[in-house]
Amino acid sequence: MVRMDKKEIARLSFEEAIDQLRRIVERIEQGQVSLEESLQQYEMGMALIKHCRGILQQAEKRVETVSMDQQGSNQTPS
Amino acid sequence: MVSEPLPVYTPSQINALVRHILQDQLPGRLTVRGEIRDWKHHHSGHCYFLLKDQEAVLPAVMWANNFRTVRFRPADGMAVLATGFIDVYLAGGRYQLIVERLEPEGTGALQLAFQQMVARLRAEGLFEQEHKRPLPRYPMRIGIVTSPSGAALHDICEGIRGRWPVARLLFFPVPVQGEGAAEQIARTIAWINSNNDRLGLEILIVGRGGGSLEDLWTFNEEVLARAIYDSKIPIISAVGHEIDITIADLVADARASTPAKAGVVAVPDIREVMDQIEQYARRLTQQAVSRVQLAITQLEAIMANEVFSRPLTMIRLREQQVDELAMRSSEVLRVRLSRARQALEQYQTTVARIEPHRLIGHCALHVGELRARAIAGLTALISARKCQLEAAAARLEAMNPKAVLARGYSLTRNLRTGGIVRGLSDVEIADRLTTELADANTIESQVTAKYNRGGSRRGSDG
Numbered sequence: 001m002v003r004m005d006k007k008e009i010a011r012l013s014f015e016e017a018i019d020q021l022r023r024i025v026e027r028i029e030q031g032q033v034s035l036e037e038s039l040q041q042y043e044m045g046m047a048l049i050k051h052c053r054g055i056l057q058q059a060e061k062r063v064e065t066v067s068m069d070q071q072g073s074n075q076t077p078s
Numbered sequence: 079m080v081s082e083p084l085p086v087y088t089p090s091q092i093n094a095l096v097r098h099i100l101q102d103q104l105p106g107r108l109t110v111r112g113e114i115r116d117w118k119h120h121h122s123g124h125c126y127f128l129l130k131d132q133e134a135v136l137p138a139v140m141w142a143n144n145f146r147t148v149r150f151r152p153a154d155g156m157a158v159l160a161t162g163f164i165d166v167y168l169a170g171g172r173y174q175l176i177v178e179r180l181e182p183e184g185t186g187a188l189q190l191a192f193q194q195m196v197a198r199l200r201a202e203g204l205f206e207q208e209h210k211r212p213l214p215r216y217p218m219r220i221g222i223v224t225s226p227s228g229a230a231l232h233d234i235c236e237g238i239r240g241r242w243p244v245a246r247l248l249f250f251p252v253p254v255q256g257e258g259a260a261e262q263i264a265r266t267i268a269w270i271n272s273n274n275d276r277l278g279l280e281i282l283i284v285g286r287g288g289g290s291l292e293d294l295w296t297f298n299e300e301v302l303a304r305a306i307y308d309s310k311i312p313i314i315s316a317v318g319h320e321i322d323i324t325i326a327d328l329v330a331d332a333r334a335s336t337p338a339k340a341g342v343v344a345v346p347d348i349r350e351v352m353d354q355i356e357q358y359a360r361r362l363t364q365q366a367v368s369r370v371q372l373a374i375t376q377l378e379a380i381m382a383n384e385v386f387s388r389p390l391t392m393i394r395l396r397e398q399q400v401d402e403l404a405m406r407s408s409e410v411l412r413v414r415l416s417r418a419r420q421a422l423e424q425y426q427t428t429v430a431r432i433e434p435h436r437l438i439g440h441c442a443l444h445v446g447e448l449r450a451r452a453i454a455g456l457t458a459l460i461s462a463r464k465c466q467l468e469a470a471a472a473r474l475e476a477m478n479p480k481a482v483l484a485r486g487y488s489l490t491r492n493l494r495t496g497g498i499v500r501g502l503s504d505v506e507i508a509d510r511l512t513t514e515l516a517d518a519n520t521i522e523s524q525v526t527a528k529y530n531r532g533g534s535r536r537g538s539d540g
Contacts, residue, residue: 014216014244018355025358028365035373042366049359056348056355059243063222063235066248066277068269 003040009047014055021048089171097166100173109161110136110175111183117154119145125152129160129175137174138162144178149191149295157183188291192298195325199300204307210331211312217280217345219246221311223266226251230287230337234316237341242348248279254286259296264305271310282309283340284326285316297324306330316340377428489514493522502528 002020012020024045028038087095112129119125123142128135138160140148152158161179166172182190199205220238224230226249235247252266253259263284270277284306286297296302297317303325306313315330316337327333334340490499493510505511509525 014218015214018216018351021355021358025361025365028369029361033369035369038366038369042362045358045362049355049362052355053352056244056352060246063231063247063249066221066250068250068266 002044004044004047006047009044009051012048012051014052017048017051017055021045021052024048090168093166093168093171096173097168100164100166104164107161107163107178109159110138111157111159112136114152114154114156114158117152125177127152129158137172138177139174140177140180145180148180148187150182150187151191151194152180159183188295188298192325195298195300195303196328199303199325199329204303205328209307211310213312213314213332213344214280215346216351217242217245219248219277219279220344221248221250221270221277221279221282223250223252223263223270223282223284224286224337225254228254228287230254230285230316233287233336233338234283234285234340237338238345239341241341242345244348245345248277255289255293255296260299260302263296264301267302267305267309267313271308274311279311281344282311282313283316283334283344284313284330285334285337285340286318287337288319288322294318294322294324297326299325302326303329314340314343316343373428502530 002023004020009017024041027033028041028045033041110129112131115128115130115135117125117127123145125140125142125145127138127140129138130136140160159181160175160177161181162175162177164173165176167174181187185193203209222231222234224234231249238245238247250266250270252263254263267282267284270279270282286294288294294317297315306315306326306329312331314332314334315324315326316334316339317324317326318336320335332343334343490511490513491497492499492505493512494506495504495509497504499505499511505525505528507525507528511523511525513521513523515521
């Protein structure tokens, strides 16, 4: 079973994190997991949930305009 | 009779004269209806062909600069309306129709051009489902390719933000109609693809608001269709109104019927995603709690075992005796003691793993009143069990009477006094004794003599 520490979890994309979370829940629901492992997986699942919630709380308010000619970008409120 | 001499002309003069008469007599612009024959598109870009009806043919020429404005592809047998003027080809002595505008008869030129393009690109496989790239489920960086003026940009942005406000939006301004617009959009799509290491875009939305067929034509052009097809980043087309279908729609990886609907196609609804996460949290917590409950049940089963369940009175009765035995065989007992300590430590570890503060720490965040109460109950149960376990373990640490008996020791009692026989002073000659053996059988015996440590016989001095 996959084990990840907090740092590794923080680096996951939203999609990776929610996929990992789904796998943990499905596995733990199948049973046959030792007490120690189930608590360890529970902790990891909760860390993934925290990570996902954190991402969903960051709303973007601006649209960045990218100009092909300048190959640069600038921010404009939209 | 002498005739007036006939005027003599050169071929050039005649041709020039004919041209002058024709231009004088015929309308400056006229339209000819006919069927195309012998269509030739010369590499110079000029087109040469015949216009034909039942009885006659008329040579026709369309210069490259005029032909560039023709959207459909003329071919032999096609019924057309050709508008232009009649001119004389001086070098060839031939009059011909100089075509400035060519339109298919019946269907509109744009409609025909569209049908032809669809057929051609479909035959090439550009619209095949197998070439469609899958859209990412949770895009975090989205590129928008549309006009800086017009409502499309605003509609697309609002459509995304209303559902999925976490995505970063990058806007690439392009013209969306007129000469060169398709090329400009195609270049932008190619540029984004080659710079995507830096841009990190997961989806591109390419579109514009509603307009006439002519206005939307940019999105029917082949150069744009190929750029969309070649893009490695999945592209969602969002052109015009619901009823408008463009080539871009057909070749794109997904189609939004309008710019405002692009968000529905491109991004998930954040409320649904949050619900999903909360559901995972509930299921996870439920499973962890029930796993802990299972562990407690197992622990109870262990504690119901003999050593724990049997009254401790038997052990207490023999404590003193075993203390004595321990002094004599301290080495043996030290080994047993350390085993017992190990066992204790294991129990303590088991108990520690289901320590209440951990359980509460994790669970309290996520579940309501009901679970909190369940946890409190569990906690009390665990600490009660822990106390019991510690008490039992402390006993274990002190001794294991059965094991001691098993090594060959036995327990002897004076039947007269009922006391345990520890020394000479506990018995008198002729006292009857009962001895309990390791196998739980007993034997009875009688004291016939008493010897002290030195071997001298002791009489009835007790």
